[in-house]
Amino acid sequence: MLENDKLKNFLTAASLKFETHKSNIAKQMSIALTTNLSQQEKRVGEAAPVSICLHDFLPQERTDLISCLATCADALRWREAGFGKLPKKFSKRIYASELIGPEGLFESTEIRIGLLIQHKQLAYPKHWHAAEELYLVLSGNAYWSIDGDPAVLYAPESFVHHKSQQPHSMTTHAEPLLALWGWTGDINGKSYSI
Numbered sequence: 001m002l003e004n005d006k007l008k009n010f011l012t013a014a015s016l017k018f019e020t021h022k023s024n025i026a027k028q029m030s031i032a033l034t035t036n037l038s039q040q041e042k043r044v045g046e047a048a049p050v051s052i053c054l055h056d057f058l059p060q061e062r063t064d065l066i067s068c069l070a071t072c073a074d075a076l077r078w079r080e081a082g083f084g085k086l087p088k089k090f091s092k093r094i095y096a097s098e099l100i101g102p103e104g105l106f107e108s109t110e111i112r113i114g115l116l117i118q119h120k121q122l123a124y125p126k127h128w129h130a131a132e133e134l135y136l137v138l139s140g141n142a143y144w145s146i147d148g149d150p151a152v153l154y155a156p157e158s159f160v161h162h163k164s165q166q167p168h169s170m171t172t173h174a175e176p177l178l179a180l181w182g183w184t185g186d187i188n189g190k191s192y193s194i
Contacts, residue, residue: 006072007105008037013068014180017136021159025134029113029182037106050078050095057117057176059139063156066138069115075105081116082127083189093119101187112183117176118142124170128162130191131183135160140177145169 015033018026054073058066080086081094094117098104101112112131118124118140126145137158143151144160146168154160162168164185170177 004039004075006068007075007099010065010068010072011037011099013065014136017065017180018134018182021134021136023134023161025132025161025182025184026159028111028184029134032100032108032111032113032182037100039105040107050080050092052078052095052117054078054115054117057139057178059156063138069138076115077105078117081124082194083192085192085194086125090122090124093122094124101183110184110187112187114181116179116181118170118172118179120172120174120176122172125194126167126169127192127194128165128167129183129193130164130186130188132164132185133162134182135162136180138178138180140172140175142177142179143171143173145171 011033015030018030018033054076055070058070062070076097078095078097080091081096082091086094096114096116098112098114100106100108101114102109104112104114137154137156139156141153141155143153145151146162147166151171
């Protein structure tokens with residue numbers, strides 16, 4: 001099976017997961033993950049690219065979605081998260097791979113969908129952005145604090161929703177976090193603030 005087909009299989013499986021969440025952003029993500037996916041001909045180069053092996057972050061016990069992701073792991077490209085605004089001590093330990101979007105493997109100017117890896121024992125500092133955001137935790141337990149409220153533990157299969165400009169932070173402890181995320185609305189990374 002071609003790498004592109006394996007990636008589309010993962011996106012289709014992810015679409016089914018987002019169908020279970022009742023928010024508008026989840027509906028938009030579910031549709032975008034399976035509709036008119038056109039591969040970027042001249043993909044924009046990633047800012048601060050990193051060389052990592054996704055297999056190093058995949059859990060031994062795998063859901064169907066993680067198994068699908070494992071088949072296309074080598075096709076993904078990774079960059080430092082935070083659009084170049086994270087302090088160096090964090091940027092070398094938090095990575096993003098944009099699957100759909102202006103810099104994604106598949107082109108869209110309306111939505112960004114990607115993967116995030118956050119190393120264990122790491123606090124991703126409070127940040128916010130104009131885009132509405134929805135995470136699906138794929139593996140790892142992580143604590144999210146939203147609007148400065150006490151942190152809440154989110155386990156795999158959990159959704160975490162952030163409104164536009166809503167401050168949030170994530171903290172990992174004994175294991176890394178792997179999550180699938182989406183942005184809608186103002187998806188320009190220039191609005192990202194920390």
